[in-house]
Amino acid sequence: MNFNMRMEETVVSFVDEASGVSVFVNSDDNVAFLVRIGTEMDTQPAGVIVPTTHEELNEKLNEIWDAYKRIHSLNT
Numbered sequence: 001m002n003f004n005m006r007m008e009e010t011v012v013s014f015v016d017e018a019s020g021v022s023v024f025v026n027s028d029d030n031v032a033f034l035v036r037i038g039t040e041m042d043t044q045p046a047g048v049i050v051p052t053t054h055e056e057l058n059e060k061l062n063e064i065w066d067a068y069k070r071i072h073s074l075n076t
Helices: 054-071
Strands: 011-015 022-026 033-038 043-049
Touching: 022 043, 022 054, 033 054, 043 054
Parallel strands: none
Antiparallel strands: 011 022, 022 033, 033 043
């Protein structure tokens, strides 16, 4: 999955086409970004990111996604 979120964005979603799983990210203050993973109807909390740069935000999203894939045996 290609994460390209900017810290100015407040709500973003990314979809893994192979598995149908989505990563949802939202922030009320553009400081702490809440990450949930699942489908539109059923998501689970996956973490909170407090980045200092756009790059760090996207790196952390990738780390959370990679951990989710390992735990759920997704080969995407």
